[in-house]
Amino acid sequence: MGGNHTHGKFILLGITDSPCAQTPLFVLFLLIYVVTLVGNAGIIILVRVSPSLHTPMYFFLTHFAFVDICYSTVVSPRMLADLLSEDKTISFSACMMQFLSFAFFATIECHLLAMMAYDRHVALGICQSLLNVTITSSRVCWQLVASSYLFAFLTATICTWCTFGDSFCGSNRID
Numbered sequence: 001m002g003g004n005h006t007h008g009k010f011i012l013l014g015i016t017d018s019p020c021a022q023t024p025l026f027v028l029f030l031l032i033y034v035v036t037l038v039g040n041a042g043i044i045i046l047v048r049v050s051p052s053l054h055t056p057m058y059f060f061l062t063h064f065a066f067v068d069i070c071y072s073t074v075v076s077p078r079m080l081a082d083l084l085s086e087d088k089t090i091s092f093s094a095c096m097m098q099f100l101s102f103a104f105f106a107t108i109e110c111h112l113l114a115m116m117a118y119d120r121h122v123a124l125g126i127c128q129s130l131l132n133v134t135i136t137s138s139r140v141c142w143q144l145v146a147s148s149y150l151f152a153f154l155t156a157t158i159c160t161w162c163t164f165g166d167s168f169c170g171s172n173r174i175d
Helices: 019-049 056-084 092-124 129-135 138-164
Strands: 009-012 089-091
Touching: 009 092, 019 056, 056 092, 056 138, 089 092, 092 138
Parallel strands: none
Antiparallel strands: 009 089
């Protein structure tokens, strides 16, 4: 019977060990994270309050902005904490959950981009420009988004199981 030989924790080596560089990197990445949150929240709010933006393209863009907030929030807070912390360890279960969440939101982003491309293809199609409202109706948009969440969950679960389902018998230090 195999087992996890990492003693339940991984040691994250990080970007740099230099204390002089860690604080400027923390400020830089915090600024990028805040801009990401504010920018995506601004997109969501703008689309919600402006009736002229209630089209399939902006519907997908709103979900894309939401997923981008979630995607950034999976990775950034942990990285920011590790830049200022002396203890740079992560438990096996926390690492697995972070990987699952990362894979989930990354997969959704890819699917939403594909749906946005499909919507543009339908909207700009010469023969179908008048049928765009019926082809990509609100119901169809919701079905496409729901299917992307479902597919992403299944894909992320399989990827996580394949990654963490076997034993780790090497070093528990992650560069």
